[in-house]
Amino acid sequence: MGRKILLKHINEPGIQGYETYRRIGGYASVEKAVKTMTPDAIVEEVKKSGLRGRGGAGFPTGMKWSFLAKPEGVNRYLVCNADESEPGTFKDRYLMEKIPHLLIEGMITSSFALGAHTSYIYIRGEYFYIVNILEKAIEEAYANGWLGKNILGTGYDLDLYVHVGAGAYICGEETALLESLEGKRGNPRIKPPFPAIKGLWGCPTVVNNVETIASVVSIVNDGGDAYAALGIGRSTGTKLISASGHINKPGVYEIEMGITVEDFIYSDEYCGGILNGKKLKAVVAGGSSVPILPAELILKTANGEKRLMSYEGLSDGGFATGTMLGSGGFIVMDETTNIVQNLYTFARFYHHESCGQCSPCREGTAWMEKIMHKILHGHGTLADVDLLWEIQSKIEGNTICPLGDAAAWPVASAIRHFRSEFEEYVKNPESIKEVNHLYNTQLA
């Protein structure tokens, strides 16, 4: 069994509630932080831990925290990113639903480290039932003196609020999230200035993912070195992976960074192998935005070594033969899966979610969906496949926010690795009829 940090107590009956959470040692990090540590000392521990942002980009958390501007007399904010809308990702939901106090505890400890006195959890609107759960947990934390004025008699004040969105993937991008939190459309801001200098209401702000903040709890409790001892190389600690698609045991798994992809897919501890004993065809390893890889490249790197579940392991080979850890949304496809149809669901997604500010993204995602639709319905030509390639290459790098890149990469990688399937699709209309019904389903 791999070491667990975040999900260690997940099966404890009653862990959703305050009493049980407290009994297993909950809120110890708050006590340790506010009573025995300085904010700077906490930032140091987080730096030592090597923790990298779990929202997708993998930016070192300690470094991000040390960039926060601290002008005299200006409020600073910590905002937790619980927007979780990257297709294939459902780990933050799991954490908030099953062990809400872990996030609340992490928010208090992290807010203290950053000198924030008001913090927000921005949660996607569709997760309304989790708003109930978080609000209850926050109420319990207030009632027990972990939030509010003069926490544990140390003079530190903190208020924590949940803020709901209303359905928009782009609000996961940190500056769009801040716009949304200010009651506006979720249009990403041009950077710089970065949120660390000018964020929420123009004040210095740190935005961190749910899993990142929850990880701070054990880093403060056990020290940064203990956290860094887990994992491999610059991928320290553990990572939550949301596993879905054609596997026997979909769900959220906490892995120690560095286990092999093969082990993750086939061992009973994790995904338990491919559904119905079928063969593996392809994997999207880090949420819809990362390149798709065919079975041979996800199990082994181009050099023939076993591929590892870590930032470096998954990106080994760059975009030619590798992918990215991203948000840890691990989507598995069996041999019957039609890659063209799957790509269509992504193309439609990015078109739907583009905020429309930049023309390469707004127009490019629209055209990619249109062309995919045309191919899908049997009217595509070989030139359309080239056109798709052309369009995606012109979006990447030419937009305000990374959604443009995220829309381009799935298309590029699908064509790179599965070009023959696109050609088959446009040349052989008969095969289309068949594949349109190819849903692998357990439906009654």
Place this chain on the structure above:
Amino acid sequence: MGKIKIQHSKFKIIKMSEVKKIEFSPEAFELVQRLIRRYPEGNQKSALIPTLHLAQAEFDGWLSAPVMDYVASLLQIQAIEVYEVASFYSMFNLKPVGKCLIEVCRTSSCWLRGANEVVAHIEKKLNIKDGETTPDGKFTLKTVECLGSCGTAPMLQIGKQYHENLTLDKVENLINDWSQATEHSKYLDNSTFRKN
């Protein structure tokens, strides 16, 4: 001269006679005041999205222009600031919807496990297409993007409730249950946000 094509408005135009007096219930009004206090003074606009959710729950599941104007007046912002937000986010309905709004996820992980069959089944059963409402005003079907339930795919959402690991039987039962409904499906109610 080319013809000018008139774009259909995203908003439903309503007649004067349809305009009712728009006012939140006292509990909802009080909740809005509490929500406003969650943000620093002068930033009451931050309460807009939660307030629109509440408005949708209070007024038949959708946002009419008079309802949005009312929200603008509550938050002391311009009506246009409300319209531009309401039209940006997919959970806000700018046209009436059925008592039961069925939102089926159609993205990759759900598609891999049969989402298309779920949609086809509902379309056939209710005799409507994606985006349509049944003539009796009971059901609206809407396909949506990933709802963070990919490991329990296929799934759909009705109000705040997630329905996961769907089978056609489960879908059938949901439709039967909701055909009796007298109230709109809602994302939130007065117990959603804490009282302090």
